[in-house]
Amino acid sequence: MIVNILIVALIFGYSGWMLYRHVQKGKEGACAGCDKSKTCSAASLDSPLSCCGTTADPKH
Numbered sequence: 001m002i003v004n005i006l007i008v009a010l011i012f013g014y015s016g017w018m019l020y021r022h023v024q025k026g027k028e029g030a031c032a033g034c035d036k037s038k039t040c041s042a043a044s045l046d047s048p049l050s051c052c053g054t055t056a057d058p059k060h
Helices: 001-027
Strands: none
Touching: none
């Protein structure tokens, strides 16, 4: 009985932690929350797909 309670507590605890992380990363924005933000070409300011919505060239 105690083992079952422990397993259920671990499952709910992990689920809560994942929900918390998801909300925190969502608040950071798309590129800040992404694990590949440092190596992603779309995250650079030179890219027209930049997460900031700005480009290095003002003509775009």
